[in-house]
Amino acid sequence: MKLKKGVPLIDQHDRYGFWGGKFGGSFIPETLKKPVEDLTNEFKKLRKDKKFLKKRDFYFKNYIGTPTSFVKLDNLTNHLGGAQIWAKVVSEANGGAHKIYNATVHALICKAMGKKYIVGDTGAGYAGKMLSMAAKKFGLKCKIFMGAKDIKRQKPNCDAMRKNGAEIVPVYSGSQTLVDAVSECMRYWVSNCDNTHMCVGSTVGPNIFVKICGWSTAQISRELKVQLKSEFKKLPNKIKLINCVGGGSSAYGFWSEFIDYDRKKIELIGVEAGGPKKSKLHAAPLSQNAKIGILHGAASYLCQNSEGQINDTESISAGLDYPGVSPIHCFLKDTKRARYTYATDEDALKAHVMVTKYENLNPSLEPSHAFAEAIRIAPKLSKDTIIIVNSCGDAKKDRDILRERLGKK
Amino acid sequence: MTSLLSKAFQNAKNENRPALLTYTVAGDNTKKKSIEILKSISNYADICELGFPHNTPIADGGQIQTSAYRAIKNGIKINDVFSIAKDFKKSKKNKPIILMGYYNMIFQYNENKFLDKCKKVKVDGLIVVDLPYPENKKFAAKCKKRGVNFIQLVSPTTTSIRLKKIIKDSHDMVYYISMLSTTGGKLKVSPKKILERYSKIKNQNKSKNVVIGFGITEKTIKSLKKADGLVVGSAICKEISDSINKRQNPVTNVTNIVKRLKNKIK
Structure with a gap:
């Protein structure tokens, strides 16, 4: 298994x-073969279409508001000692998280394919909120599938949708979280694929959805x-790019330009949701050495039992659950290009408290997992090491959880 | 050698009716009850499909999901599914049985081990919902080697070129999904349209037995009786749920509904 350079x-x-011969694929019912093939052909065409690219760049700049800022966290760096800590504040993007990129592109593709309806899944509610924004912007009818448990814990985003x-559409089956929302969304698409476009909210699902999102x-x-390059004149020699990983869309987006570099120069660190400290449940298939299995149309490392039933997961962060x-x-794990670890609920909460105390930054519980790892390793590293955390979501949506766990703020 | 599946279709044809295929979930609502149900309904059904339940069934509607979750909650394991099939075949050795489910269960069990086990307990056919053509070619060949029919699915979205290839690589039976829906949906396409499409599939190769499934109930079954076979699943699963809710015996109730279905296509 080897990564190719320049591709x-x-x-x-x-x-x-399949990536690396065994990850991904398209394990889909026969009914979805045609719509998936149509989407694959359309995307192949559009990504080479200059007019489409111009449109994408226009909306990225004028609607999403790119580029998002890249800032040094001086106070946090001084407090911890050691490596410099920087943040890419992706939460500045319109809507407050990276999910707006995928949502905007899917809405543009949906328009290009002449479909009027768009459906999507959501966990933390960001993918849903952004898809509803993009749908409104481009005049599409939108349905969002969301686990009943997540609807309760991420109310601000539901209000926005x-x-x-x-x-x-509340989903009451199974654990009533993201996994069930994705299943129900796929079922809806099976039944309505003739006039409806489906957006998968992360780099998961059948092959084509991984590609579009990435x-x-x-x-x-x-x-x-x-x-x-503008900050340092050239790429620094010791960079660590730290990102939380649930489905993995923000991490891939944060890393994609840097994958070809030597890992001694640019290390990629993914932080999964370790769940509550005392619980056996987690949402960390990469760092907890789960076996390969098939879920939602793709093969990946997967939290499952020996029979192949999908395990319940638990995390304070709905977006990583x-x-x-x-x-x-x-593929990045098996080729050893990226390193994956996890942070517990408690680690993430502590990191959130520390970052908000020292900096004018309000990372949601998802990137707080990444900050937890940054805080853990920074003191041990040299001053010329540049740690960059993707602060990919804003904590406004976590208002209720933070109030409950940290007391009134 | 003619397979038991082909023989079952031939028998039905001789009686000038479509074959009746039933679908139940193994272990619904208990292991013991599901064997009893299977044995009892097979007096009327020509072919029995037995689902091995998965907790993330992306192509199944509410009724079959409920049955699957119930069976899993009651502790059903893949080896129990095999033992149910084995027990069934012991008493009904000429009645074909088809296992149906999602690929991850087979993948975790190990493909070869799974198929060896199928052969050993005399499973006649296999439907894997999320292993479409052409990705399923190797797997289908492995099935054939062990005398297990791999059943290809065809849907209203299947293109003509694709249909040709699928039929060419299919074994004795082909499953036509009547409409864009998960299992248990209301029949939203006219029977005439479904049968038109069915004929197109059938005309590819008359020797293949083509069955129609999805949306088939006591109400709709008669209108599709021209097909080689008709599959009823969700309506049966719903009957099990209803019986449990009403504290009635699911075996009797399910047998009665299958009996009525059979009478409608005679």
Whole structure:
């Protein structure tokens, strides 16, 4: 298993859609073969279409508000000693998280394909909120599938979705979280694929959805590369890019331009959700050495039992609370290009408290997992090491959880 | 040698009716009850499909999901599914049985081990919902080697070129999904349209037995009786749920519904 240089990772799969011969693929019911094939052909065409690219760049700049800023966290750096800590503040993007990139691209594709309806899944509610925003912007009818448990714990984002005119379909099956929302969304698509476009909210699902999402979020690292060069004149010699990993869309977007570099120069660190400290449940298939399995149309490392039933997961962060993970992260793990670890709920909360205490930054619980790792390793590293954390979401949506866990603020 | 599946279709044809295929979930609502149900309904059904339940079934509607979750909650394991099939075949050795489910269960069990086990307990056919053509070619060949029919699915979205290839690589039976839906949906396409499409599939190769499934209930079954076979699943699963809720015996109730289905296509 080997990474190719000079080829985007999203394109390094074989003809059946597998990365490294075993991750990804398209394990879909026969009914979805045609719509998936149509989407694959359309995307192949559009990504080479200059007019489409111009449109994408226009909306990225004028609607999403790119580039998002790249800032040094001086106070946190001084407090911890050791490596410099920087943040790419992707949460400045319109809507407050990286999910807007994928949502905007899917809405543009949906328009290009002449479909009027768009459906999507959501965990933390960001993917849903952004899709509802993009749908409103481009005049599409939108349905969002969301686990009943997540609807309760991420109320601010649900309010936003409704305000944007989207219908939220609560999912009561299974654990009532993201995994069930994705299943129900796929079922809806099976039944309505003739006039409806489906957006998968992360770099998961059948091959084509991994590709579209990765292609969309890659904007983050394109910006970062320019910003690094303008800040340091050339790429520094010791960089660590730390990102939380649930499905893995923000991490892929944050890393994609840097995958070809030597890992001694640019280390990629993914931080999964370790769940509550005292619980056996987690959402960390990569760092907890889960076996490969098939979920939602793709093969990946997967939290499952020996029979192949999908395990319940648990995390304070709804956006990371998913038993599978992107096949491209499995590939990065097996080729040893990226290193994966986890942070517990408690680690993430502590990191959130520390970052908000020292900096004018309000990372949501998802990137707080990444900050936890940054805080853990920074003191041990030299001053010329540049740690960059992707602060990919804003904590406004976590208002209720933070109030409950940290007391009134 | 003619397979038991082909023989079952031939028998139905001789009686000038479509074959009746039933679908139940192994272990629903208990292991013991599901064997009883299977044995009892097979007096009327020509072919029995037995689902091995998965907790993330992306192509199944509410009724079959409920049955699957119930069976899993009651502790059903893949080896129990095999033992149910084995027990069934012991008493009904000429009645074909088809296992149906999602690929991850087979993948975790190990493909070869799974198929060896199928052969050993005399499973006649296999439907894997999320292993479409052409990705399933190797797997289908492995099935054939062990005398297990791999059943290809065809849907209203299947293109003509693709249809040709699928039929060419299919074994004795082909499953046509009547409409864009998960299992248990209301029949939203006219029977005439479904049968038109069915004929197109059938005309590819008359020797293949083509069955229609999805949306088939006591109400709709008669209108599709021209097909080689008709599959009823969700309506049966719903009957099990209803019986449990009403504290009635699911074996009797399910047998009665299958009996009525059979009478409608005679």
